[in-house]
Amino acid sequence: MTPEHADTPHTQQQNPGDTPAGSLHDTVRAGELARAVDSAFDSTLATLKDLVAIPGIAWSSFDPAHLDRSAEAVAALARKSGMEDVRILRCNKADGTPGGPAVVARRPAREGQPTILLYAHHDVQPPGDASLWHSAPFVAEEREGRLYGRGAADDKAGIMAHLAAFGAVSEVFGDAFGTGVTFFFEGEEEAGSPTFRAFLEEHRELLRSDVIVVADSSNWKVGVPALTTSLRGLVDGTFEVRVLEHAVHSGMFGGPVLDAPTVLARLIATLHDDDGNVAVAGLVARDDVAVDLTEAEYRADASVLDGVKLAGSGSIASRLWTKPALSIIGIDVPAVAVASNTLIPAAKAKFSMRLAPGQDPDAAMEALRLHVESNVPFGAAVTFTPGERGDAFSTDTSSAAAKVALWALEEAWGVKPVEMGIGGSIPFIADLTEVYPDVSILVTGVEDPDSRAHSANESLHIGDFRNAVLAEALMLARLNADGLEA
Structure with missing residues (x-):
């Protein structure tokens, strides 16, 4: 799954606006959404670069003023997007010290329309050894179709994907966009989300929704999107x-x-x-994974040294996802x-x-x-x-929301998405499923196997980032048109 860089950063495999018009494309106004995403994309990327410059780290050994500044910047972006109810909220940890600042912004749904909660986190990992970076970790730099910098992929790109998709749908549909939207941008995910459950309990009704989209995962590879269907505990x-x-x-x-x-x-x-x-x-x-990685792909993605024998038995994907x-x-x-x-x-x-x-x-x-x-x-x-x-996580891809998400990913990339597991864990998703047991949770993302989240030289593939914005805009538009009967 070694990525191949796009010739230019803003290209995609297929533009929905270039496909023959049909009833569904007409309903979601796919071509107009694609043009709206593209016309704002330079501004979207510039704003992402501004966010990368803020070293908001939720660890006690780092200056909390930067984390507060990060929350203020994200809140300002939410207001600029048209949200009127924007709050910076936090809960105390078990020891009485304050947790990280979360940004919550809401636009209520019209009668009969669903509410979609869009999650990402604005805090980032520490930069680590500066000598390992090829450019300054908190100065976003474009190189060969990728954007480098701490948080460029994990997870400030998730925030910008939500904001840009919401902006595109609002521009194209105007008053006809009646779906409720809630932004929930956490401020302590990289510190283990110590107050997440308490935050959910305290703000249960504020965050209540019909679908939750968690933009904190990865795609299959550059040019091939994915919906994350399982996470290990x-x-x-x-x-x-x-x-x-x-x-x-x-x-x-x-x-x-x-x-x-x-x-x-x-x-x-x-x-x-x-x-x-x-x-x-x-x-x-278990060894029952429907898709698989080749040994060569895994070795390239994990930077395994020549001569090192892979461990375990069964398919490589099962060793990563279901064992x-x-x-x-x-x-x-x-x-x-x-x-x-x-x-x-x-x-x-x-x-x-x-x-x-x-x-x-x-x-x-x-x-x-x-x-x-x-x-x-x-x-x-x-x-x-x-x-x-x-806890681990698995989702039912036969749900209406999952079907819409898979459709939107295919429309935006022009290729069939992969339903993939992830070897990593996002423990707070278990809290979401317990507090909101009837909600559809969709785990998406903007990363790829070469994004190097948490490591030196973290990066974002800019072309796939653009496609992620469009996919979410298409998903919002279709849920707005068809609700959860899509």
């Missing part, structure tokens, strides 16, 4: 092994007892079998630069386990705890500490 935490009360000289005492890092390494090795499958008993795993994945994402041991010649008494690892749809997170956490405690070698003391947990 997540549990994380730590386990620590201890073999000594305190450090001792490795020459005087080494031999009869293994140091804690070695014991930890042997424990970590039990988490996978010889083929690289997760070896924790009792976890849900568990267990990673060690941090280890606490002395750094090499400060290591002394002693036996280390304790060592700790942080784990992150992705869960297949259908897996209960509590059951998965318990299964991993039992595995760790049963497999710790040499009788070492072990402490297992659970961390965060989040």
Whole structure:
């Protein structure tokens, strides 16, 4: 799925305005919408660049003033789009400190019309090691049909896709656009959405809708759109092994007892079998994915080094979407630069386990705890500490809203969209499904396999961004015309 850059950034595979007119195209005024999107696109892209310049990071170690400035800028854009009811809201965390500022803007539906909630988030990941970036992370730069910068794809492009689509439909339909629209632009997603559930509970009626569009996912590849139909769940935490009360000289005492890092390494090795499958008993795993990735595509997208054998069994797509994945994402041991010649008494690892749809997170956490405690070698003391947990997500693509979304994606790109899973997790979607059990949730996005969200040189494919705007405009127009009977 290695992307090929478009010759020019604003081209697409097929323009709905160039297709033969039919009753549906006439109803949604597809050609007019495409022209409206295109005429405003330079301004849309310029505004996205302005948003990229704001380093709004919701982590406590970063200046919260930038996050507030980001919320104010997004709120101003919502007002400019024609929304009259625009608010910046927040809830407190469990410790009493304020959560990130969310922007909520509403336009009520006319009688008999549905309400669509459009979600994205304005906070971003920290830039990381600046030396790894080819351009300044908070200065948006166009290169070879892509826009580079932190948040250019994740997820300020999602905000601009919502705003630009709403603007195009409002321009083309005017007073005939009676569908209710709510913008919900979160301000702490990259910090784990710590107040999300409390925010939903407090503002349940303010955010109530018939369809929720979450623009925080990816497309299949450049030139091929996708509707995300499943996301893996997540549990994380730590386990620590201890073999000594305190450090001792490795020459005087080494031999009869293994140091804690070695014991930890042997424990970590039990988490996978010889083929690289997760070896924790009792976890849900399926190999029933309808579409697949080739090994060459996966290697290119994940930058796997030549000679490294892929882990696990079954199709590559199932290994990414419908089977568990267990990673060690941090280890606490002395750094090499400060290591002394002693036996280390304790060592700790942080784990992150992705869960297949259908897996209960509590059951998965318990299964991993039992595995760790049963497999710790040499009788070492072990402490297992659970961390965060989040449910998986799957959607019914036979729903009216999903059918409209798939139609709109195909119209905008000119190719059939892929119904794809994502190996990652968006835990707050579980909160949305619990608070609003009867709402259709559609997970879309503007990223592609080379967007490098969270990494250095994050980027957005500009041509696909334009298509994403048009697809959402078409979806809004058709829901406006046909409601949820589309």
